[in-house]
């Protein structure tokens with residue numbers, strides 16, 4: 001019997017706002033992204049295996065950093 005299973009991550013854009021990037025220093029749109037990871041069986045995502053993680057991504061340089069709790073409330 002053949003079982004195909006694994007983990008699949010999915011990024012969802014929650015919101016964005018104009019702000020100063022901590023990496024490149026430019027004022028650009030900062031996108032808040034939620035990443036969820038689910039166990040998949042036969043390429044069908046079934047249930048989450050870890051808590052959702054949040055990132056802020058700069059649209060100017062593309063670098064991502066972890067989001068602070070205040071940024072999640074503001075989004």
Ligand SMILES: [Zn+2]
Nearest residue numbers: 021024058061
């Ligand atoms: Zn940047």
